[in-house]
Amino acid sequence: MSNIVNPLIEEYIRNTICKNEGLLKEMEEYALENHVPIVQPEVSKLLEVITKIQGAKDILEVGTAIGYSAIIFCQSSDGGKVTTIERRADMIEKAQTYIATAGLSSSINILQGSAEEVLPSLEGTYDLIFLDAAKGQYMEFLASCIHLLKPGGVLISDNVLYKGMVASNExxxxRKKTIVKRMRTYLDYIMENPKLVSCLLPIGDGVAISYKNKEA
Ligand SMILES: C[S@@+](CC[C@H](N)C(=O)[O-])C[C@H]1O[C@@H](n2cnc3c(N)ncnc32)[C@H](O)[C@@H]1O
Incomplete structure (x- = not known):
């Protein structure tokens, strides 16, 4: 359990969500067996809903892993394109296989490399950006993410409450002190940045949603 939500409530919410079948189920099982951290079911639903509300067509993800959330974005976006960044070659290989099985190879583009190097080299802008990579680096990625986000676009940052550690020293x-300190700085920054309107949601491992103001 996450330390973030009362376990009873979390279990109730999870039970309201229809279980995936087919490829997504297979990916969930692979992730569990191989300790690959993928988005939790309630966060996955949130991504789906925001993608649809936003009508997002150009989506950027930082942290592909095996391609699970990239596939969810793509399937929710009604013909949209997903660009996703991953530094580990073994993850990319696995993601490519799953993405091909989903028939989405022409819609999901994986960029191999460290996000800190890849992000500043990107051109164009995105309707939605999902930050789901090394938690201690979010602050490093933020300036590029704000720059790459269209006015009216949405930045979703995952794991921002980090097992409750960000909320309470208890x-x-x-050994996680530095990451926690960095994440608190990140959250202060997105909450106070005049270009963004942000809120924090206590679901999954904590999710921040930031809207980029149109006049930003
Ligand atoms: C939590 S997993 C992503 C899960 C995926 N978004 C999903 O829900 O299906 C984080 C991934 O980010 C990658 N990663 C971490 N830091 C990174 C960085 N600085 N640049 C690129 N990839 C990074 C890790 O290798 C890992 O595969």
Whole structure:
């Protein structure tokens, strides 16, 4: 459990969500067996809903892993394109296989490399950006993400409450202190940045949603 939501409530919410079948189910099982962190079911639903509300067609993801959330974005976007960044070659290989099985190879483009290097090299703008990579680096990625987001676009940042540690020192494990400190700085920054309107949601491992003001 996440330390973020009362386990009873979390279980109730999860049980309201229809279980995936086919490829997504297979990917969930692979992720569980191989300890690959993919979005939790309630976060996956949130991504789907926001993609549809936003009518997002150009989507950028930082942190592909095996391609699970990239496939969800693509399938929710009604013909949209997903660009996703991943530094690990083994993850990319697996993601490519799953994406091909989903028939989405022409809609999902994986860029191999470290996000800190890839993000500043990107051109164009995006309706939606999903930040789901190394938690200690979010602040490093933020300037590029704001720059790459269209006015009226949405930035979704995952794992921002990090097992509750970001909210309370009571939960902080000594070796995670730096990541927690960095994440608190990140959250202060997105909450106070005049270009963004942001809110924090206590679901999954904590999700921040930021809207880029049209006049930004
Ligand atoms: C939480 S997983 C992504 C899960 C995926 N978004 C999903 O829900 O299906 C994070 C991934 O980000 C990658 N990653 C972490 N830091 C990165 C960086 N600085 N640049 C590129 N990839 C990074 C990791 O290798 C890992 O595969």
């Amino acid at each position: 939960y902080v494990i000594r």
